[in-house]
Amino acid sequence: MTVTGSRGRRERLRAETTAEIKKVALDLMASGGPDAITLRAIAREMGMTANAIYGYFATRDDLVTTLINDVYTALADAVDAAWEAAPATDPAVRIEAWANAFRTWALVNPQGFRLIYGDPVPGYQAPEGGPAPDAARRVCTGLTALAAAAWPHAQRLYQGSTFDWSDFDPGLLDKVRPAFPDLPPAAVALALRLWGHLHGLVSLEVYGHLRTQTASPEKLFQEELAQLTQTLGIPRGR
Amino acid sequence: MTVTGSRGRRERLRAETTAEIKKVALDLMASGGPDAITLRAIAREMGMTANAIYGYFATRDDLVTTLINDVYTALADAVDAAWEAAPATDPAVRIEAWANAFRTWALVNPQGFRLIYGDPVPGYQAPEGGPAPDAARRVCTGLTALAAAAWPHAQRLYQGSTFDWSDFDPGLLDKVRPAFPDLPPAAVALALRLWGHLHGLVSLEVYGHLRTQTASPEKLFQEELAQLTQTLGIPRGR
DNA sequence: ACCGAAACTTCACGGCGTATAGTTTCTGCA
DNA sequence: TGCAGAAACTATACGCCGTGAAGTTTCGGT
Known part of the structure; x- marks a missing residue:
């Protein structure tokens, strides 16, 4: 009482x-x-x-926005956890752990993946700044961690590039730059490109576009990862 | 009469x-x-x-399937035309032409891109084998042409790979193998990986996920292409 | 004990896909 | 030329949807 x-x-x-x-x-x-x-x-x-x-x-869209936030946060938790669990001493393994966690989460939660990255629900209008800016930033920051781990080996690939801090969203940079003070703008570009690689294969797979072409999207994805670390020049093994 | x-x-x-x-x-x-x-x-x-x-x-889904077919065919026409228009003597330029046509088409027809690659319409159920198998195959075949052009330089990247013809859909191979008789299975895997790279960045852009992070998706995409041709070892210029 | 707010229901509206049945319009043939 | 039948189209209805307005129940705080 x-x-x-x-x-x-x-x-x-x-x-x-x-x-x-x-x-x-x-x-x-x-x-x-x-x-x-x-x-x-x-x-x-x-x-x-x-x-x-x-x-x-207040409205159905409000509910959907909340759901997107929850689901996106769960995804961010999953990839962050995989990253943390992998040995910090081996960048290649860490990157593969992050990427595999991303793909696995998407395959286990295909509808969640669609909710986050596709057209969520008939007629849904996302709010200003996206439905889940924080979770999106967390994923992006995680990607930047991948890029940062790769950067010492990969920076040679960006010799002639012209990226500038002004090319990126200030809100993202606020989270990223303090965490990785030595990183140049091109490394953030690399992070977004990594995102593209992973997102592309995974979303083709989740939406069934790969199923019609190949029986082994798994093999395709692992090959992608192998080439990725190799291209970035990341040494394998401890 | x-x-x-x-x-x-x-x-x-x-x-x-x-x-x-x-x-x-x-x-x-x-x-x-x-x-x-x-x-x-x-x-x-x-x-x-x-x-x-x-x-x-017969049903709304039938109409939607027809629309997907038409739109997907238009996309296939656009990328095929760009490929044909670029000089056959310069693989790098040809690949970039294809990729840029793909992205440009998607940015000009964002709703069409969603129709093809996203959840098309509330409750829509795609028919057996996908809504537009022919157009999808055309795009895939076009990608294989990119892979074929790159293969002489890129095959060194696939030394240790274990791809087999049985990893891929027979229907796709029926179109691809006659057109490129000398191509090994790994080259088809490369084609699908290229698809992933392009699809990933473009779909993130079309669905607005990049807009929240960067002001210059264009620059990102061009950098991706530059790195792609470089990684594949394709010589630039004639 | 009672007031007021919160929680919930009822009813209504317009939009959706689509099944069924009825109506108009046109074609092809005798 | 007239007419059977098919094709094109409308009318009505059903159950789904999101949501607004108004009414009812429930319950904590004084």
């Missing part, structure tokens, strides 16, 4: 319901794709009416 | 209406994204009832 106890109960119930809405939405997405995320289906699953959800999320 | 004249008229009207449906659908897509492709909106635009469209396409 204390003030905090009472208000705490209200808030706790509210938080629980919010969590259940998100959980049900993610379950629906996992089984039926992002398209299956509908307020009415969520409410049905929860034994409520669709309008009850408006007490927790 | 001849038999052929009469039947010709019917068929001509039918063909015209079919073409108008597709044109209106593509216009709607261009202005409102793939989501805007709805039978009711198309019919509204044409002064018809939505159900009238069922006389021309």
